[in-house]
Amino acid sequence: MPIYAPTLPPPPDLHQGQPPALVLMRFDLARLLRQKIGRFFGFAFLLMLLWKVGRIYVDHLLQTNQTFRPVQDFARSVLTQGADFQADLLNPAGYLLWFLVALVGGGLVARDTLYRVRPLMYAHPVVPRDYLLAKLGFASALPFAILLPFALLPWLMSLMLAGTGGPVWVTTPLRLLPAMALSSVLMGALAVGASSLAGTPRAGIGWVLGLVLGTGTLASMVHGLTGNASVQACNPIVLAEAWPQLFMGVERPLVPWLPAILGTAFHLGLWTYVAARRTRPSETVI
Amino acid sequence: MMIALDRASLRYGPILGLSPTSFELPDGGGITGLLGPNGAGKSSLLQLLSGLLPPSGGEVRVFGQAPFRNPSVLARLGLVPEGDRLPAGLRADRWLRMMGELSGLSGQGLKAAEGRVLEVVGMADRGHLPFGRMSKGMRQRIRLAQSLLHEPELLILDEPFNGLDPEARLTLMALLRDLAGRGTRILVSSHILGEIAQLTDRILLLFRGRLLAEGSVSEIRQLLDRHPVELRLSGEAQALARWAVEQPELAALRIEERAVVISVRSPRDILPRLQRAVVAGELPLRAMDPLDLNLDAVFQYLTKDHA
Numbered sequence: 001m002p003i004y005a006p007t008l009p010p011p012p013d014l015h016q017g018q019p020p021a022l023v024l025m026r027f028d029l030a031r032l033l034r035q036k037i038g039r040f041f042g043f044a045f046l047l048m049l050l051w052k053v054g055r056i057y058v059d060h061l062l063q064t065n066q067t068f069r070p071v072q073d074f075a076r077s078v079l080t081q082g083a084d085f086q087a088d089l090l091n092p093a094g095y096l097l098w099f100l101v102a103l104v105g106g107g108l109v110a111r112d113t114l115y116r117v118r119p120l121m122y123a124h125p126v127v128p129r130d131y132l133l134a135k136l137g138f139a140s141a142l143p144f145a146i147l148l149p150f151a152l153l154p155w156l157m158s159l160m161l162a163g164t165g166g167p168v169w170v171t172t173p174l175r176l177l178p179a180m181a182l183s184s185v186l187m188g189a190l191a192v193g194a195s196s197l198a199g200t201p202r203a204g205i206g207w208v209l210g211l212v213l214g215t216g217t218l219a220s221m222v223h224g225l226t227g228n229a230s231v232q233a234c235n236p237i238v239l240a241e242a243w244p245q246l247f248m249g250v251e252r253p254l255v256p257w258l259p260a261i262l263g264t265a266f267h268l269g270l271w272t273y274v275a276a277r278r279t280r281p282s283e284t285v286i
Numbered sequence: 287m288m289i290a291l292d293r294a295s296l297r298y299g300p301i302l303g304l305s306p307t308s309f310e311l312p313d314g315g316g317i318t319g320l321l322g323p324n325g326a327g328k329s330s331l332l333q334l335l336s337g338l339l340p341p342s343g344g345e346v347r348v349f350g351q352a353p354f355r356n357p358s359v360l361a362r363l364g365l366v367p368e369g370d371r372l373p374a375g376l377r378a379d380r381w382l383r384m385m386g387e388l389s390g391l392s393g394q395g396l397k398a399a400e401g402r403v404l405e406v407v408g409m410a411d412r413g414h415l416p417f418g419r420m421s422k423g424m425r426q427r428i429r430l431a432q433s434l435l436h437e438p439e440l441l442i443l444d445e446p447f448n449g450l451d452p453e454a455r456l457t458l459m460a461l462l463r464d465l466a467g468r469g470t471r472i473l474v475s476s477h478i479l480g481e482i483a484q485l486t487d488r489i490l491l492l493f494r495g496r497l498l499a500e501g502s503v504s505e506i507r508q509l510l511d512r513h514p515v516e517l518r519l520s521g522e523a524q525a526l527a528r529w530a531v532e533q534p535e536l537a538a539l540r541i542e543e544r545a546v547v548i549s550v551r552s553p554r555d556i557l558p559r560l561q562r563a564v565v566a567g568e569l570p571l572r573a574m575d576p577l578d579l580n581l582d583a584v585f586q587y588l589t590k591d592h593a
Contacts, residue, residue, distance in 0.1 A: 017387045017388075017389075017390045017391055017392040017396075018387065018392070020388055023384060023387040023388055024384075024388075027380075027384045030380070031376075111373065114371065115371045115372055115373055116367060116369050116371060119333075119336075119338055119365070119367045120365060120367060120385070120432070121388060122337070122338050123336045123337065123338065123360060123363070123364075123365035123367075123442075124360060124361075124385065124388040124389050125357035125360045125361050125388070125389065125390060126388050127355050281338045281339055282298075282338075282339055
């Protein structure tokens with residue numbers, strides 16, 4: 001009669017989970033949702049969105065209701081129209097969104113540096129590319145997700161109220177979505193790159209704000225001295241605002257096409273490179 | 287072989303972290319201690335083994351493959367790096383789940399693994415606590431738990447006893463012995479020599495980036511026969527000194543108040559003679575303390591030659 005050796009329990013199945021980049025992004029998202037910061041900014045952005053949507057409704061009333069006919073011309077002169085109005089739909093891409101990106105993105109890599117999490121992650125089946133992808137993806141997806149309702153809700157509202165003749169053009173989302181993508185990736189790359197330079201989340205926030213405001217101030221000073229608007233292509237705040245203008249065809253955008261492309265490519269390349277260098281396994285210390 | 291290093295070295299730019307080093311660890315469970323002072327190259331060696339860095343020269347093989355960025359190797363090893371910093375507001379179970387997912391676990395399998403490892407480390411009822419409300423020992427157990435989620439065959443711990451109180455150390459040692467008994471190969475680095483001696487007899491001794499010795503404490507001790515062993519004999523100092531100078535193994539003698547400290551070669555020969563003299567009442571000996579039969583002494587002897 002054969003004697004069987006006792007058998008060990010089967011090893012766990014390790015190939016059922018999601019890709020590491022997605023796991024890390026979900027973890028960062030869950031952390032953000034648990035923070036009160038999300039509630040404050042959510043409230044602030046909701047108010048801004050209501051204002052945008054409300055303006056569409058007011059515009060519709062001005063056009064259709066005879067009671068408001070006397071103030072119609074005045075309203076037209078006060079409120080922006082056409083391409084400027086469409087590009088302005090994304091104006092949360094200004095300081096408030098940058099501030100949110102700094103607060104959240106500034107800690108994304110710096111927190112892992114502080115708590116020495118990266119060596120642990122890299123000792124799992126996670127490669128630096130996964131890590132970088134997760135951080136860049138999350139830091140870019142955040143502003144994109146916030147801007148998305150600003151592009152879609154006014155458009156839907158306009159379509160429902162006034163059809164194709166409404167204040168928001170039918171093709172607006174097709175123009176705004178790529179602009180949003182570019183602005184968001186720019187914000188994300190800068191935040192992650194700056195965060196990778198810091199050792200603590202607070203320092204990371206400081207780095208993001210310092211870089212954004214510093215380059216912005218410098219570009220504005222050089223612009224003022226030389227009168228050359230293309231210099232503003234170094235200013236990430238201006239770049240983020242310029243892309244919707246360029247895609248919507250605004251007559252006088254903050255920055256022309258070529259400088260905007262070059263400036264964005266420069267920032268993306270530089271900050272992605274910095275983040276990649278700073279999150280290499282050799283930078284991690286057990 | 288589970289681990290095989292063939293003249294593996296590691297450089298950080300111009301600084302040599304680990305000189306060309308060769309050793310092997312067999313398959314199967316057991317604990318091996320990696321000893322050495324700060325800067326000896328312990329962390330460099332662990333970085334090579336855990337796939338964080340490629341060797342600058344030579345070859346590193348874990349489970350027969352190069353571990354650097356190799357998911358099939360990394361999925362079979364668990365790492366507990368040095369340090370105790372964990373986000374204070376983060377709940378341990380959430381952190382464990384993320385680490386489990388990074389290992390490729392999901393759904394019910396992940397849930398079961400989380401429950402199992404929390405049970406193993408004795409934290410089943412405290413896994414929901416945030417790290418900020420945990421003691422250092424509890425956090426260390428959670429760090430160990432994360433490394434066990436995917437049931438690794440090789441467990442690497444870098445200075446796991448740092449800062450732990452005696453009770454937590456004993457608990458952790460018991461845990462590691464239990465894991466080793468179940469078939470996990472454990473590599474523990476430490477500079478607390480006494481603790482490693484309590485934990486395991488198999489050691490790798492590193493100093494200034496070089497592997498000085500490999501084997502059991504007694505094997506290494508045999509390599510050091512040329513070095514005398516120090517014994518403190520407490521009692522009537524002059525009578526003890528008179529007896530000691532007659533012994534051929536004596537290398538040095540120092541008289542202290544109510545004691546003599548003798549340095550002897552081949553303690554295996556002299557100790558039975560000492561015992562017989564005491565039993566026969568020829569020697570007024572009250573106590574004997576071996577000053578250097580522990581790992582500290584081995585370490586001191588070996589490093590003295592290389593310093």
